[in-house]
Amino acid sequence: MPTDTPQPGTIVRNHWSIECMHWGLDHNLQxxxxxxxxxxAARNLDTIQRIVYSVFSIWKGLRKKQSDKNKGMAELIRHISTSFTRLMRFLSQK
Known part of the structure; x- marks a missing residue:
């Protein structure tokens, strides 16, 4: 196969981006x-989990504090879910 064809690389990257999300959902949200x-119930729970995972991924990318960026997704979710006040602060951030 010629090396200058971008299509196989695009296919592989798209596939692994999906696999990466599935691994993140399994690893962080069990x-x-x-x-x-x-x-x-399975569809509803999967939808909710994907939304939670996406929100935390976006939030983590927007954070300026290095300590927040260094935390794992599961650690962030546990930290915020232990307190209603933390959850409200998390949701009100820009």
Missing amino acids: QDNIKRKSSR
């Missing part, structure tokens, strides 16, 4: 360990 009783 997605594979949660038992779901119905397919509707």
Whole structure:
């Protein structure tokens, strides 16, 4: 295959970006360990988890404090979820 074709690289990058998100969901939110009783519950929970993961990913990228950027996603989620006040501060940040 010629080396100047950008399509295989694009396909591989797109695939691994999806795999990276799935790994992040499983690693940080323990997605594979949660038992779901119905397919509707599974879809709803998956949607909520993807939203949470996306919000935290964006928030982490926008932070200026290096200590926040160095924290893992699971550590950030645990830190914020332990206090309603922390959650409100997190949601009100720009």
